[in-house]
Amino acid sequence: MCLAVPAKIVKLDGPNATVEVRGLTRTANVAFIDDPAVGDFVLLHAGFAIRKWSAEDVAEFDRIMKEVEEAAAECDQEEKP
């Protein structure tokens, strides 16, 4: 239940925002974030941004996801006859 995903703010209207999550857009609430701005990356849980991510955080997440995807591709390769 405590899942959260990274999202990018693409539009802001008070506490309401439009965010992009891996190519999909949806509405979100940014009331728990200090100084939200268009272009910010946030961690999204149940429609609420619970933490702003720095550029370094985003880069680290991308690096981990790349590592996971590479490992998965390696497994797929090994499974092929």
Add this chain to the structure above:
Amino acid sequence: MSFSSTLLSMSSLMRELGRPVKIMEICGTHTMAAFRSGLRTLMPKGLSLLSGPGCPVCVTHDGYVDQAIALAHRPDVTVATFGDMLRVPGSEQSLEQARAEGASVRVVYSPLDALQMAREQPQRKIVFLGVGFETTAPTIGWTILQAAQEKLSNYRVLCAHKTIPNAMEALLSSGEVKVDGFMCPGHVSAIIGSNAYEFIPRKHGVPCVVAGFEPSDMAITMEMILRQLTEKCPRVEIQYQRAVTREGNAKAQETLKRAFVECDAEWRGLGTIPASGLAIASKYAAHDAAPLLAGLPLPAAKKHTGCRCGEVLRGVITPPECPLFRKRCTPATPVGACMVSSEGTCAAYYKYAAIKP
């Protein structure tokens, strides 16, 4: 440090310790991630991961589900809920079964969706099921404050929120399970901050490390706990620095303080734990769904014969030790909540037990 270097370091630290080590994860998402990624099969011999009471759906008692069903049968009420709650068994049936019989139950992605339903359907009472830990509670707290501001008197919450640190204290104080270290929940900690666990190493001498959810995050976390054990210096550390600070999210904490008050809470499997729950603050009593239960028939509490969910939630046994596991209790016909939830320990073992019990 690369993933393979982390695993090598874990093995070396285990050799140095020269004894078995049990690390408890307090988050259902960690439970599932450890199985799904295969991490459990890569851990050095003697190191085991124990699942704690970290799935909010699993620790919600039958009586709460009965109340939600009774409300959903009221002709003027629609119950809105996260999908996780739909199949949790109550004393006689689940919300999903009640919906099939005509009860009004809607699955939503966010409490904001339930608030919007209240705006669009002023003639109906919209009751949101307030289940979840500190990650989720502020989001629901915000909708309560917003409903009060907009004077949306038809928006209510049936509150059963729980808080994590006092449940960890109850587990340690019971002495029933020996835990060598805690892998603390990442997103709960994003709200409450890692300072909330400081009493654990101080009082119980048990290391706490807040972990992220990728396999490498969890492996590094275990390595950090093992290092603390070899150094004999238990403390609170944050591995998941992308999301967690020592202080947590001040705005979300403020929302929790305004919308809720601390209360004793009943946990499935753990009993009543003092000051481990959240009740709606009296100022917002108009948005509390509990008064709507007055006069509604509720089934008598039923004990699920043979179900050992409680011991699973306390880390006393693993699911295969329950006589119902994979026999009478399966994801298609769950007896206990731990088999229902996608983050439940029994569901994780059912799906992945062939990998490692």
